[in-house]
Amino acid sequence: MRGALLELExxxxxxxxxxxxxxxxxxxxxxxxxxxxxxxxxxxxxxxxTITGVHPxxxxxxVFEGRDITRLKPHVIAGLGLARTFQxxxxxxxxxxxxxxxxxxLFAGGAPTMKAAQEAAMERLEFTGLAAHASKPASTLTxxxxxxxxxxxxxxxxxxxxxxxxxxxxxxxxxxxxxxxxIRRIAASGVTILVVExxxxxxxxxxxxxxxxxxxxxxxxxxxxxxxxxxxxxEAYLGSRYADRIAGGAG
Amino acid sequence: MTRNVITTWIAFAVGIALCAxxxxxxxxxxxxxxxxxxxxxxxxxxxxxxxxxxxxPSFATAAFFGLGAYISAVLQTKGVPLYWTWVLxxxxxxxxxxxxxGAILHLRGHYFxxxxxxxxxxxxxxxxxxxxxxxxxxxxxxxxxxMSVGEQAQFxxxxxxxxxxxxxxxxxxxxxxxxxxxxxxxxxxEDAASILGVNAYAYKSLAFVLSAVFVGAAGGMYxxxxxxxxxxxxxxxxxxxxxxVMVLLGGVGTLLGPVVGAFILLALEEVVWxxxxxxxxxxxxxxxxxxxLYLPNGLMSLVREIARRRxxx
Ligand SMILES: Nc1ncnc2c1ncn2[C@@H]1O[C@H](COP(=O)(O)OP(=O)(O)OP(=O)(O)O)[C@@H](O)[C@H]1O
Ligand SMILES: [Mg+2]
Numbered sequence: 001m002r003g004a005l006l007e008l009e010x011x012x013x014x015x016x017x018x019x020x021x022x023x024x025x026x027x028x029x030x031x032x033x034x035x036x037x038x039x040x041x042x043x044x045x046x047x048x049x050t051i052t053g054v055h056p057x058x059x060x061x062x063v064f065e066g067r068d069i070t071r072l073k074p075h076v077i078a079g080l081g082l083a084r085t086f087q088x089x090x091x092x093x094x095x096x097x098x099x100x101x102x103x104x105x106l107f108a109g110g111a112p113t114m115k116a117a118q119e120a121a122m123e124r125l126e127f128t129g130l131a132a133h134a135s136k137p138a139s140t141l142t143x144x145x146x147x148x149x150x151x152x153x154x155x156x157x158x159x160x161x162x163x164x165x166x167x168x169x170x171x172x173x174x175x176x177x178x179x180x181x182x183i184r185r186i187a188a189s190g191v192t193i194l195v196v197e198x199x200x201x202x203x204x205x206x207x208x209x210x211x212x213x214x215x216x217x218x219x220x221x222x223x224x225x226x227x228x229x230x231x232x233x234x235e236a237y238l239g240s241r242y243a244d245r246i247a248g249g250a251g
Numbered sequence: 252m253t254r255n256v257i258t259t260w261i262a263f264a265v266g267i268a269l270c271a272x273x274x275x276x277x278x279x280x281x282x283x284x285x286x287x288x289x290x291x292x293x294x295x296x297x298x299x300x301x302x303x304x305x306x307x308p309s310f311a312t313a314a315f316f317g318l319g320a321y322i323s324a325v326l327q328t329k330g331v332p333l334y335w336t337w338v339l340x341x342x343x344x345x346x347x348x349x350x351x352x353g354a355i356l357h358l359r360g361h362y363f364x365x366x367x368x369x370x371x372x373x374x375x376x377x378x379x380x381x382x383x384x385x386x387x388x389x390x391x392x393x394x395x396x397x398m399s400v401g402e403q404a405q406f407x408x409x410x411x412x413x414x415x416x417x418x419x420x421x422x423x424x425x426x427x428x429x430x431x432x433x434x435x436x437x438x439x440x441e442d443a444a445s446i447l448g449v450n451a452y453a454y455k456s457l458a459f460v461l462s463a464v465f466v467g468a469a470g471g472m473y474x475x476x477x478x479x480x481x482x483x484x485x486x487x488x489x490x491x492x493x494x495x496v497m498v499l500l501g502g503v504g505t506l507l508g509p510v511v512g513a514f515i516l517l518a519l520e521e522v523v524w525x526x527x528x529x530x531x532x533x534x535x536x537x538x539x540x541x542x543x544l545y546l547p548n549g550l551m552s553l554v555r556e557i558a559r560r561r562x563x564x
Contacts, residue, residue: 052446078448090443092436103436106429108448114429157448 005030005192006051006082006161011060013043013050013216020046022216023060028161028194033187035207035224036196039237043216044196045087048163052084053077064161078108081160085150085167087196091138097149098134101125104156117156124152128182144175151182162186163194168202180205200228212236259423267416271409282404286476288517289411293469294494295501295509296418300425301462302495303504304434305455308361310368311351312466313490315344317374319467320485321385324393324474333396337410337471344467345460352459356452359441368491375486390481393474407476414472415510418465422506425461434458438504496535499542501550511550 004027013021020043028034038044049055051062053074062070069077083104092100101121102114111117125131128148133141141149147167154162164183168176176199183206187193197203203210203224210227212220214236220227227233274285294312301309319340326336355366378385385391396403425431433454436444445451474480493516494509501512516538523534 054442054446073450074442074445075448075450078446084446086443086446090440090446092439092443094439095435099432103432103444103449104447107433107436107444114432153447 003030004028005032005065007061007063008051009061009063011047011050011057011062013046013055014058019216021050021057021213024213024216024218025060026211026218026221028192031190031192033193033195033206033208035203035210036194036213037198037203037210038213042213044213045165046216047213048084048165048194048196051077051163052082075107078157081108081158082163083108083154083157083159083161084163085147085154085165087165087169089143089146089150091141091146091149091153093137093139095138096135097130097138097141097152098122098125100138100149101152101156104153105158108157110158121152121156124156127155127185128152129178144171144178147171147179148182151179151186155186159191161192161194163196165196166198168197168199176202204228256427263416263419263423267412267419271412274408275405279401279404282408284517284521286404286408286411288514289408289415290469290473291493291497291513291517292415292510293411293418293465294490295497295513296415296422297462297464297466298494299422299462299498299504299509300434300458301455303498303508304425304431304438305458306438307356307359307455307458308364308367308495309459309462310364310488310491310495311348311370311459312462312494313486313488314351314367314371314374315348315463315466316470316473316490317371317378317482317485318347319344319470320474320480321378321391321470322467323471324391324480325384327393327475328391333475337468337475340471340474341464341466341468344470345464348460348463349456352456356455356459368488371486371488371491375482378482378486386481388482390479390484391474393478393480395478396475403476407472410472411469414465414468419506419510421461421465426506430454430457492535496539496542500538500546508550515550 007027008024011021011024012019022043024047036044036047046055050057053069053072053076057070060070061068064080064082067080069080092103098118098121101124102117105111105120105124106114106117109117109120111120122131122134125134128151130145130148130152133145138146138149151167168179171179180202183193183195187206195203195206207224209222210224211218212227212233219232219236220230274281294316298309298312301307322343323336323340326339327333351370355363358366379388381387382389396406398406433444433449436447436449437451437454441451470485473485497512497516498509499512500515501510502508519538
């Protein structure tokens with residue numbers, strides 16, 4: 001596929017006997033915003049972990065900008081411009097908010113000096129509305145702020161592909177609107193984004209295309225409305241908490 | 252350079268100069284004590300790189316010390332110039348740490364601690380099985396220096412102090428630089444650090460090598476100083492435990508914590524040793540437990556806290 005930024009070919013990740021990701025083949029185009037959905041335990045987080053080298057693929061191939069990254073270490077992959085946020089936020093708790101973001105700018109964002117990294121970090125804090133909290137320890141932030149800190153950290157890495165793992169989970173609806181606004185502004189700056197999300201409202205409002213995982217397998221792919229109404233997807237969600245989520249997403 | 256940086260280096264120079272001059276007026280006994288403090292300050296400062304900055308609880312200090320002592324002592328018996336034997340003792344320990352790190356730095360927490368603990372035992376056995384080169388369990392005599400007793404006392408104090416100055420200067424650079432920041436990230440969340448592009452393995456290896464190089468050189472100096480080493484003495488597990496306690500005492504991950512801790516623990520020991528000879532090990536145990544329970548961030552944190560409260564009042 002022309003203009004593909006990331007290509008997965010038959011990617012598999014096993015944990016013992018469990019195939020958490022099972023033969024996923026998909027490609028993400030440059031500048032695209034793609035939604036990744038699926039019921040709990042479908043393998044969404046594992047797929048991100050596999051792409052970023054945290055849990056390397058047990059089979060298959062991952063190609064980023066024409067380069068095979070399947071076996072590379074996480075810090076190398078990060079340096080290539082793949083950034084992700086953690087579903088369960090992972091700040092450096094005793095460091096300040098600014099230091100947290102500075103780390104991303106210094107170690108993956110190509111900032112030549114500590115000072116340059118701090119300046120870049122401050123910009124990201126302004127972008128994500130955290131500037132006022134720059135000198136607070138990360139451990140003192142609220143959940144919504146921590147989710148934004150995750151965003152700011154990954155943005156400081158100057159990503160070419162940004163993977164957002166449920167940055168809206170646990171937020172109230174005005175916080176979700178704020179986060180959505182940030183995601184849209186990131187997208188407008190030209191960064192390719194993979195959004196993992198349970199809230200259908202968010203998925204539908206930002207994604208140009210959606211892929212659906214179920215039991216580790218890719219069961220549907222395409223234009224958002226069409227995918228959500230496809231029989232395979234409805235079946236995957238029925239019996240789980242599809243109805244609840246729709247209600248939750250609207251509320 | 253900012254003013255803060257200049258102040259640090261001025262304080263460093265003045266402090267070291269004062270330490271170089273003061274004990275000379277105290278006679279040979281004071282010099283011997285001061286040399287011991289300087290030596291343990293080197294060991295504690297070194298442990299702080301891996302144990303304090305990276306939070307990897309290393310018990311390999313004795314291994315590096317003994318290895319450096321033996322490398323240096325053997326080279327001295329072969330007629331290699333003294334300073335070179337110390338340098339090579341340090342570099343040998345550093346090289347060894349680089350390889351050892353490749354084998355055990357992927358372990359975390361107590362697994363790493365235990366793995367690092369057995370290294371000294373392995374080296375000790377190795378020495379025991381190579382009597383032709385190292386004297387084996389019988390120990391090794393090191394050629395004496397052609398100096399008077401008084402001159403020697405000063406010489407070894409200044410040598411050890413110089414080594415401490417180098418280790419402290421290195422610590423200042425590391426603390427302020429990119430590698431110190433990387434180690435701080437690794438300490439707080441290694442997985443998150445990797446995802447942010449931190450090459451955790453490289454920085455941990457660096458910390459581990461830094462925790463060995465000055466210790467190896469100190470071992471070499473110790474061998475020349477005592478003129479006789481044996482495996483039980485230079486691979487003593489207390490050489491791993493005491494620096495750790497000193498850092499806990501002084502302040503984990505701080506610049507001055509190690510030397511403050513070394514001074515206090517050795518002063519305590521001097522008192523305890525003289526008055527309750529048999530209670531020595533027990534006293535050390537009590538200090539460790541008290542520290543972990545009541546002062547997990549060390550005395551330096553207490554000093555800072557008091558300063559902060561004063562500043563507010
Ligand atoms: N480190 C691991 N070790 C063993 N099993 C794992 C590990 N990580 C994930 N799994 C398993 O892999 C499957 C997929 O989990 P994953 O977290 O990727 O799902 P998810 O789609 O992100 O779910 P959620 O919507 O709840 O976040 C689950 O069955 C999970 O228990
Ligand atoms: Mg998940």
